[in-house]
Amino acid sequence: MELIQKLIEQKKCLALMGPTASGKSQLSMDLANVLPIEIISVDSALIYKGMDIGTAKPTAQEQQAVPHHLINTHDPQETYSASEFVKDVHRLVEQIFARGKLPVLVGGTMMYYNALQQGMNDLPTADQAIRAKLQQLWQDNPEQLHARLEQIDPESALRIHPNDPQRLVRALEVYEISGKTLTQLRAEPKPALTAFKLIKIGLIPEDRAKLHRQIEKRFKTMLEAGFLAEVKSLYEQGDLTEDTTAMRSVGYRQAWLFLTGEYDYDMFVYKGLVATRQLAKRQLTW
Numbered sequence: 001m002e003l004i005q006k007l008i009e010q011k012k013c014l015a016l017m018g019p020t021a022s023g024k025s026q027l028s029m030d031l032a033n034v035l036p037i038e039i040i041s042v043d044s045a046l047i048y049k050g051m052d053i054g055t056a057k058p059t060a061q062e063q064q065a066v067p068h069h070l071i072n073t074h075d076p077q078e079t080y081s082a083s084e085f086v087k088d089v090h091r092l093v094e095q096i097f098a099r100g101k102l103p104v105l106v107g108g109t110m111m112y113y114n115a116l117q118q119g120m121n122d123l124p125t126a127d128q129a130i131r132a133k134l135q136q137l138w139q140d141n142p143e144q145l146h147a148r149l150e151q152i153d154p155e156s157a158l159r160i161h162p163n164d165p166q167r168l169v170r171a172l173e174v175y176e177i178s179g180k181t182l183t184q185l186r187a188e189p190k191p192a193l194t195a196f197k198l199i200k201i202g203l204i205p206e207d208r209a210k211l212h213r214q215i216e217k218r219f220k221t222m223l224e225a226g227f228l229a230e231v232k233s234l235y236e237q238g239d240l241t242e243d244t245t246a247m248r249s250v251g252y253r254q255a256w257l258f259l260t261g262e263y264d265y266d267m268f269v270y271k272g273l274v275a276t277r278q279l280a281k282r283q284l285t286w
Contacts, residue, residue: 018203019280042107076246110286119190153181
């Protein structure tokens with residue numbers, strides 16, 4: 001344990017990163033068998049309650065055996081930003097070090113890793129009243145709302161499609177709250193990571209075909225475990241849509257479209273697998 005103590009004194013954390021289905025979670029649990037660690041999830045879907053099967057969330061037994069953080073912290077209708085993630089990780093790392101444990105970041109949401117390492121611009125927190133108003137305007141006329149962004153922030157408008165309500169609404173929300181555009185705020189200096197260091201361990205499969213087989217096997221296992229019933233339960237809550245951030249997660253969006261009748265079962269499975277493989281590719285090329 002001398003090595004662990006040295007890492008703690010030097011403020012160094014482990015970071016297990018790699019594509020979906022590459023074995024990150026299993027490796028973290030194996031590490032917990034031999035090292036005093038606590039796990040911080042770096043997965044934008046694991047924060048949501050009631051989304052267990054489709055996210056391959058660690059089981060209750062695994063979470064009881066090893067402390068896990070940033071899991072089941074939000075309801076599916078809530079949002080969670082990269083800046084919130086960065087703040088939470090700083091707080092958690094300090095607390096874990098204070099307990100004499102080694103923080104291990106585990107997950108494949110590369111946007112979160114990037115925000116943590118490269119820093120975040122100081123964007124205003126969400127204003128629910130403004131957001132609700134803009135979301136209603138988008139539902140009424142997405143093109144008109146996008147035209148407003150083109151007038152205010154042409155650079156952001158080029159990047160954001162009218163059919164991307166999350167980013168479109170956020171860009172206009174930031175302007176209404178701060179009086180500055182996203183382009184202006186992102187041009188300001190960003191604070192880099194200095195509170196601790198990351199020892200990055202990448203699980204990079206040499207054989208893409210093997211990874212695709214693992215993805216297919218895991219998707220089949222999720223279906224057998226009741227994934228569609230899980231999504232149906234979320235669907236029947238009545239407070240979510242296919243454009244809710246949580247429902248944009250890989251697998252959930254495709255299942256949602258199956259439940260609404262847009263996809264038949266075979267198309268749902270096909271689209272779900274394609275989306276998961278595309279996610280893995282993005283994670284590998286980030």
